[in-house]
Amino acid sequence: MYGTLFGQELREYLPFLSVGLVMWFLLAQIVNEGSTVYIHSAHYIRQAATPKLLYVLQVVWRNLIILAHNFVIVIALLAIFGVKSWAVLPLFIPASFCLSSTRCGWQ
Numbered sequence: 001m002y003g004t005l006f007g008q009e010l011r012e013y014l015p016f017l018s019v020g021l022v023m024w025f026l027l028a029q030i031v032n033e034g035s036t037v038y039i040h041s042a043h044y045i046r047q048a049a050t051p052k053l054l055y056v057l058q059v060v061w062r063n064l065i066i067l068a069h070n071f072v073i074v075i076a077l078l079a080i081f082g083v084k085s086w087a088v089l090p091l092f093i094p095a096s097f098c099l100s101s102t103r104c105g106w107q
Helices: 010-034 042-047 053-080 089-106
Strands: none
Touching: 010 053
16 A cells, blocks of 8 residues: 555565564564563562563563564565665664664663
8 A cells, every 4th residue: 555655566665664564563562571571570570689681681582583583574575576685684683683782771
């Protein structure tokens, strides 16, 4: 729908939309889970004396694993739709780590 609205073909628009959605879902999920990480881990926090950063890193690690699975889908879409320029694709990985580490710093 948006491809026709913006006057772009599906094969040009869908791969870049998928990259944007995957990165947005990563950021949104880290923010959503990060805001309740201590509430959900309260039982473990009271049970053992562990660094509280561990629970935040647990959320980030879980979301990076999900990102790795989603990244396979992005690669497949880029290959299926024949995207010629893959030059900026390696920036996808450092960007996800920057977003994740930034979120850890907010805690």
